[in-house]
Amino acid sequence: MLGVTVNATSSTSSDNTSVEYKEKSMSELFSSFYSSTGIYALLNPDENLKDEKGVKISNFNQSFGRIIMFFVCFLLLYLAVVKGFEPLLLIPIGFGGILANIPIAMIAGADGFLGIIYSFGIETGLFPLIIFMGVGAMTDFGPLLANPKTALLGGAAQFGIFATLVGALALSQYTSLFSFSLSDAAAIGIIGGADGPTAIFLASRLAPDLLGAIAVAAYSYMALVPIIQPPIMRALTTQAERKIKMTQLREVSKREKIIFPITLLMLCVLILPDATPLIGALCFGNLVRESGVVQRLNDTLQNALINIVTIFLGLAVGSKLAAEKFLVPNTLGIIVLGLVAFSIGTASGIIMAKIMNKFSKTKLNPLIGAAGVSAVPMAARVANKEGIKEDKTNILLMHAMGPNVAGVVGSAVAAGVLLSIFK
Numbered sequence: 306m307l308g309v310t311v312n313a314t315s316s317t318s319s320d321n322t323s324v325e326y327k328e329k330s331m332s333e334l335f336s337s338f339y340s341s342t343g344i345y346a347l348l349n350p351d352e353n354l355k356d357e358k359g360v361k362i363s364n365f366n367q368s369f370g371r372i373i374m375f376f377v378c379f380l381l382l383y384l385a386v387v388k389g390f391e392p393l394l395l396i397p398i399g400f401g402g403i404l405a406n407i408p409i410a411m412i413a414g415a416d417g418f419l420g421i422i423y424s425f426g427i428e429t430g431l432f433p434l435i436i437f438m439g440v441g442a443m444t445d446f447g448p449l450l451a452n453p454k455t456a457l458l459g460g461a462a463q464f465g466i467f468a469t470l471v472g473a474l475a476l477s478q479y480t481s482l483f484s485f486s487l488s489d490a491a492a493i494g495i496i497g498g499a500d501g502p503t504a505i506f507l508a509s510r511l512a513p514d515l516l517g518a519i520a521v522a523a524y525s526y527m528a529l530v531p532i533i534q535p536p537i538m539r540a541l542t543t544q545a546e547r548k549i550k551m552t553q554l555r556e557v558s559k560r561e562k563i564i565f566p567i568t569l570l571m572l573c574v575l576i577l578p579d580a581t582p583l584i585g586a587l588c589f590g591n592l593v594r595e596s597g598v599v600q601r602l603n604d605t606l607q608n609a610l611i612n613i614v615t616i617f618l619g620l621a622v623g624s625k626l627a628a629e630k631f632l633v634p635n636t637l638g639i640i641v642l643g644l645v646a647f648s649i650g651t652a653s654g655i656i657m658a659k660i661m662n663k664f665s666k667t668k669l670n671p672l673i674g675a676a677g678v679s680a681v682p683m684a685a686r687v688a689n690k691e692g693i694k695e696d697k698t699n700i701l702l703m704h705a706m707g708p709n710v711a712g713v714v715g716s717a718v719a720a721g722v723l724l725s726i727f728k
Contacts, residue, residue: 346408347371357415362629370628371406378402378626384528391528391683394501397616398524401623412624419624422617427520430509432618433502434586439611440502440681440713441590442603446565448707451554454661455673455704459711461657462677463719465497465650469642470723476642482634488512491723493639496523497646498716499530499678501622506583507720511727517625518636522643524622530683531690533644534651534675538691541655542671547695549670551704562595569714573721579728580721587717650678654708669704676705679712 329337339345350367363370381399385392405413413419426432449456473490476483485493492512495504496519504523508516526533539547566588573584593603630636654677658669672691676684685705692701 341409343408356629357420360629366628366632367408370632371408374402374406374626374628374631377631378406378623381525381528390531393615394524394528394619397619398521398528398623398626401620402626403623404620405624405627413627419620423517423621423624426614426617427505427516427621428509428513430506430582432614432621433506434582435614436502436611436618437583437586437717438590439606439614441566441587441592442594442606443611444587444591444594444681444710444713445706446562446591446710447557448554448703449710450557450561450565452704452707454665455669455707456711456715457661458654458657458669458674458677458708459679459713459715460677461674462650462654462679462708462712463498463715464653465646465648465678466494466716466719466723468494468649469497469646470494472645473638473642476638483638484635485638486512488727489515491727492519493642494646495519495716495720495723496526496639496643497650497678498712498719499523499527499647499650499680499684500713500716501527501618503583503679503716503720507724510724515635515639517622517630518639519643520622521625521631521636522640524619525640526643526647527680527683530678530680531687533647534684534687535691537648537651538655538672538675538688541652542659544695546659546671547692548699549668550696550699551670551673551701552667554703559595559597563592566591566595573718577718577721577725579725580717583717583720584714587713647678651675654678654712670699670701673701673705673708676709677712677715679709679716681709681713682706684712685709 347368350364352364354362354367356362378399381395381402384390385395385399401419404419411417413423415421415424470490470493473483473485473493474487477485477490488511492504492508492515495507498504501520501524505516505520508519512519570581570585570588573581590606593599593606625631654674655671656674657677658671658674662668662671670692672688673685676688678684685702688705689700689702692699
């Protein structure tokens, strides 16, 4: 038997060595090189090209679709570099989108490095949990504890989640372009919380097929908070309301700050266990921060760890900007629904603040209601900026951080509720 194997190997070796190299002319060499270029691939789509799921990629998406997505990604990079709109998010997402649309290389495919990052950190839901640890380590719950009623603003801002759930189901029922199940609609609705990690976590469990589109929408709207929110804030408030000055917050003790994450986690354990992965990661990071005895861990969570994961997460989200994944009806519908969800969430927080002012002697500046969406700290900074436009002495940042961090908790709780109902 061994002899047969050796002979077969020898025969194969002999056959391989007998193959002679065929000389090519300069025109043939040039033609061979040209056929391997991106220009050729864009101008001559492959009729049989399929994605990693075996679905045929249309000629349009292989050619003009990729060109369109290049310009979309260039726009994201422009907003990040020139306009300064959340460059930590938009630069990795925009550059990842460019890489994903490069023909032939299949960088975002199952075996490409973006595809590997996506399957490892996004599909498993690992990256969102690590991000939440870092967010917890960077978050000061003091403003929320000093003025607990601002938690109502964070809760009200989650109304956009459930309104969009209904909207997604209505689109599926009354139009033929979209087909969203109940679990799909729940995953789409979470975009209204403007919380990318939570959106990814919920979509990975309820609507894995829509995960890429939901992640792109959630992170895009988080980054575009400075563009989307101000018109809504100005439309729903008067100049007098925007000038309201809020009283100085009381000082919160260290003991309160240490007890809070433990209490929050235990309440979640008893009432809504489905939300404990997100809430648990957030509370762990916050306890590391507030304990004051593990500064090395706190520094790692706030800086090195969250920065590394942000790079990978941004590139992975950008990988779903490939033309064949983005330029489809369901994805475009999710983008529109996400904008509606985010807008409703912003408006709901502002309206809740106006309602609270009707029944309270201590007035709230309605602008801080817009910070109820959990885009931390972007939404709080936008609220502060709008307040300063009306009165340079009206500093709202710390007041806005109350509903802002409440929104983080609120979106995680909303995700837990949806997961417990539809899983």
